[in-house]
Amino acid sequence: MDTQKIINEGYISGLLEKAKEASKDDILKIIEKSKDCFGLTFEEASVLLQVEDDELLNEMFNAAKYIKEKIYGNRIVIFAPLYTSNECTNNCLYCGFRAANKELHRRTLSAMEVVNESKAIEDQGHKRILLVCGEDPKKTDIDHIVDSVKAIYDNTDIRRINVNAAPLPVEDFKKLKKVGIGTYQIFQETYHRETYKIMHPTGSKADYDWRLTALERAFEAGIDDLGIGVLLGLYDYKFDVLATLIHSDYLDNKYNVGPHTISIPRLRPAHNSALKEVPCPVSDKDLKKIVAVYRLAVPYTGIILSTREGAGLRDELLELGVSQISAGSKTNPGGYEEDDREATQFETSDERSVDEMLQVVARQGHLPSFCTACYREKRTGEAFMELAKDAHIHEFCHPNAILTFKEYLLDYGSEETRKEGEALLEKELNKVVEKKIKEETIKRLERLEAGERDLYF
Ligand code: SAM
Ligand code: SF4
Secondary structure, X not given: OOHHHOOOHHHHHHHHHHHOOOOHHHHHHHHHHHOOOOOOOHHHHHHHHOOOOHXXXXXXXXXXXXXXXXXXXXXXXXXXXXEEEOOOOOOOOOOOOOOOOXXXXXXXXXXHHHHHHXXXXXXXXXXXXXXXXXXOOOOOOHHHHHHHXXXXXXXXXXXXXXEEXXXXXXXXXXXXXXXXXXXXXXOOEOOOHHHHHHHOOOOHHHOHHHHHOHHXXXXXXXXXXXXXXXXXXXXXXHHHHHHHHHHHHHHHHXXXXXXXXXXOOEOOOOOOOOOOOOOOOOOHHHHHHHHHHHHHHOOOOEEEEOOOOOXXXXXXXHOOXXXXXXXXXXXXOOOOOOOOHHHOOOOOOOOOOXXXXXXXXXXXXXXXXXXXXXXXXXXXXHHHHHHHHOOOHHHHHHHHHHHHHHHHHHHOOOHHHHHHHHHHHHHHHXXXXXXXXXXXXXXHHHHHHOXXXXXXX
């Protein structure tokens, strides 16, 4: 396949250059247009990426908030990463797991240890896990991933497992599909070839094209729930964000369904990293702009925010269109049972517990959701997008968020969170307009109070 056709660097740089000519009026028109929720052209997204003026940025932030509320309501989906291994034969300069880091405490969890970690995550109240591992053909091959997923589903109440792992051939993706993963997620890190080459000097990850085409192989294997992103800080973020939008559009055109989520990881200090400084720093203001541009450009794509970011900024980004957040995260295998700084991939920044995080989320007027219903009801890929674009998704997601948050409050909530949470749930219930759904939700809340679990629409 000619991957230059997917990402044409000259085209991207040309768009960004031309975008500098846009007037204030042009920018305001683009922001206004975005509120129709039909997304933006690449030209329009480039113009917004060039905005530096605070007043205009505020207009973008307001539009992002408006679109987020219109499409997703005030729900925020909660998840936790589970690192099954930090063994890796690649040498990504920025990562603590790189093979050349001889000081890292290496460990690959057995299926039993994976189950113990999952139970520790579950004890925080989580229902959704993102399974993550290094790339080592002997230690973290497809069997390791499949066995880990199986062990979690068979031995815990975790309801959905997403996977972030190295690119696979089609036959291995089929095994992932068969074992019932939710989203398959992979970050291109940077779409800029030359920078990619420098950052990934050896190992199989040095192959840019094999990585770029991973999502197509996943799709061919039947996985239609896909996540993408770039590692912000490696190269000019404007280039990489625009390239992400182009990649997303390419997949959408080819398979009639674009990526389900875009992640926004920003480079963090890593134990023994080969990068002594961030090559292309992305400021907090830039990150807010990036979230807003994604929300305006691809309104139906979820945006995932991890604990790489600090508490204050995370709280602000929640307002701008983020739809999923991790909480209470550890980035070393075995980390939920025993923290070992010398085994981590990178330093997390937001150290708040799940319960503390939920209090903040609820206090800000967002509704935390532990829902996993769409995936279990096979509302994924094209089927999901159709529902989302018709806004029917609200009919399921909102009551499901209410029910799953209620479960959390009953089983794991601290007294303070329960107080905040119950007040929020009452308000949310009043927002359910469809009479039948409201009555059924009330009944199900009572059933939860009486001890039943896992009720969803
Ligand atoms: N090993 C697989 C790979 O590289 O695709 C999958 C998991 S890797 C542990 C997950 C992601 O962590 C990478 O894609 C990269 O974007 C991110 N990452 C690595 N080092 C990081 C750092 N120092 N700061 C922030 N994110 C980092
Ligand atoms: Fe290995 Fe992934 Fe880290 Fe690269 S980013 S060194 S592939 S774990």
